[in-house]
Amino acid sequence: MHGTTGDSPGSVSRPAPGPAASDPGALWDDAAEAFRRWREGEQQALDELVRLMSPVLWHVVRATGLDQEAAEDVVQTAWLTLVRSAASVQDPQAVGRWLCTTARREAWRHGRASGRVHTTDVEVLDSRLPRQQSPEDDVVLGDEQARLWQALSRLPERCQQLLRIVAAEARPDYGSISAHLQMPVGSIGPTRGRCLDKLRTELVNSGGPR
Amino acid sequence: MSNGTSNRADDAPTDEQLLEAVHHLFTVIDPPPADLADGVLARIGVEDLELEYELLSLVDDSGVTAVRGSTGATRPDTDGSVTLEFAGGSYRVLLRIDSIAPAEAPAGPERRRVDGWVVPAVPMRVSLVADDGDRAVGVPDLTSIPDENGRFEFTDVEGGRFRVWLHPEPATDAGLHPFATLPFLI
Numbered sequence A: 001m002h003g004t005t006g007d008s009p010g011s012v013s014r015p016a017p018g019p020a021a022s023d024p025g026a027l028w029d030d031a032a033e034a035f036r037r038w039r040e041g042e043q044q045a046l047d048e049l050v051r052l053m054s055p056v057l058w059h060v061v062r063a064t065g066l067d068q069e070a071a072e073d074v075v076q077t078a079w080l081t082l083v084r085s086a087a088s089v090q091d092p093q094a095v096g097r098w099l100c101t102t103a104r105r106e107a108w109r110h111g112r113a114s115g116r117v118h119t120t121d122v123e124v125l126d127s128r129l130p131r132q133q134s135p136e137d138d139v140v141l142g143d144e145q146a147r148l149w150q151a152l153s154r155l156p157e158r159c160q161q162l163l164r165i166v167a168a169e170a171r172p173d174y175g176s177i178s179a180h181l182q183m184p185v186g187s188i189g190p191t192r193g194r195c196l197d198k199l200r201t202e203l204v205n206s207g208g209p210r
Numbered sequence B: 001m002s003n004g005t006s007n008r009a010d011d012a013p014t015d016e017q018l019l020e021a022v023h024h025l026f027t028v029i030d031p032p033p034a035d036l037a038d039g040v041l042a043r044i045g046v047e048d049l050e051l052e053y054e055l056l057s058l059v060d061d062s063g064v065t066a067v068r069g070s071t072g073a074t075r076p077d078t079d080g081s082v083t084l085e086f087a088g089g090s091y092r093v094l095l096r097i098d099s100i101a102p103a104e105a106p107a108g109p110e111r112r113r114v115d116g117w118v119v120p121a122v123p124m125r126v127s128l129v130a131d132d133g134d135r136a137v138g139v140p141d142l143t144s145i146p147d148e149n150g151r152f153e154f155t156d157v158e159g160g161r162f163r164v165w166l167h168p169e170p171a172t173d174a175g176l177h178p179f180a181t182l183p184f185l186i
Helices: A024-039 A044-062 A066-082 A094-115 A122-126 A143-153 A157-168 A173-182 A187-206 B016-029 B038-052
Strands: B056-062 B079-087 B091-099 B111-119 B124-130 B142-144 B149-156 B161-168 B177-182
Touching: A024 A044, A024 A094, A044 A066, A044 A094, A044 A122, A044 A157, A044 B016, A066 A094, A066 B038, A094 A173, A143 A157, A143 A173, A143 A187, A143 B016, A157 B016, A173 A187, B016 B124, B016 B142, B056 B091, B079 B177, B091 B161, B111 B124, B124 B149, B124 B177
Parallel strands: B056 B177
Antiparallel strands: B056 B079, B079 B091, B091 B111, B111 B149, B124 B142, B124 B161, B161 B177
C-alpha cells in the first residue's frame, strides 16, 4: 500500500505553505491591509481581500461539515455580512478573524436550519483516497498524506472535527466553537492537545514500511 | 534520518507541524471551487446594486402638467404650486413646491420653497440633492430632519433638477439602504 519513504513513522511530510496554517500572521496582516484600503474607498482592495480570504473561509466552513454547495453559499453570506456591516468591524487588524468567526457561525446556523451537517463527511473524502485513484486523477495523495488521512480517520469523531477546525484557522476563537462542540472553552485547548497526541500515536502505529 | 523504530519525541512532529500537515491535507483533498472568489465578488456586486438605493416612483402629480419618466420634469402651473407624490418600498413622500414671491426673492434665478411629508414618520434624514448632468458641482445638498409628523422643508431652493433622498436612521430599520425619488424639476 505505501511506498517507501525515508521518514520515520511518526513524522509527516513538510507541507507546502498553506494560507491559513503556515503563517497566519502574514495572512491576517495582508487581509487587514486590504480591508483598510477598501474602507478608505479603494474598490479594488475588496477584490484582493476576497481572493485572499475566500479559500481560508472555505476550509473553515467545510470543517463544520457542510456539503460543498452549502459551503459556497455560506462563504458568500459571510462576505455579504462584511460588506453590509463593514463599519462594525472595529479593528481592521481583526478582519480575518472576524470573517472566519462569522463564516463558522453562519455555517453552524445554516447546518442546523437545513440538517445538512454531518459530523464528518468521510464518504465524500474517502472517495478521493489514493486506493481509488485513477491515472488521470489529479488529486493524488502522497504516501505521507494518505497515511495522515488514514490516521486521522481512526480518531474519535470529535477529535477529527476539532482538529479540522483548528487546522483550518490557526488559533480560532474558542468561544465561537465551544457551544457547537459542546465543549467548555477551557477544555478545547487540552482536548486539542490530546487529539494531536492520538494522531501522533496513530501515525506511529500505521508505521509504514520499515 | 531516523531508524524508524520508535516514536521518539525528537522524531515526532510538533503540534504546529501536525496541524499544518492536516491543513495541507485538506487543501489537497478538499480544495475550494476554482470560481469561489468570483462567485463571492459577483454576489457582492449584485448586493451593491440593491444596496445603492430603492427608487421612489412618481405616483401622483395633481393639478400640474408633468412629464414622467426618467426626465421627471414637472413645472409649476400658473399659481406657482405643484404637488408631487412618490412611493416605493415602505415609504411615501408628498412634496409641495411653491414659488417664492418676487418680493422675497427679487431678481435672479427662480427660487422655490419645498414642503414635504414622509410616511411613515420615522427618524430619518431627508436630503434634496441636485441631479443635473454634471452632478451639480457646487450645489450643496440640502438636509432636513422631519418632525414627529414626518414634515420637512427646504425653504429656499434655486430651481433645477433634484431628487429627494430618504436616509432612515439605522436603528429604525437595521442595514437599510436609502431611498431616492425619481428626478424632478423644481
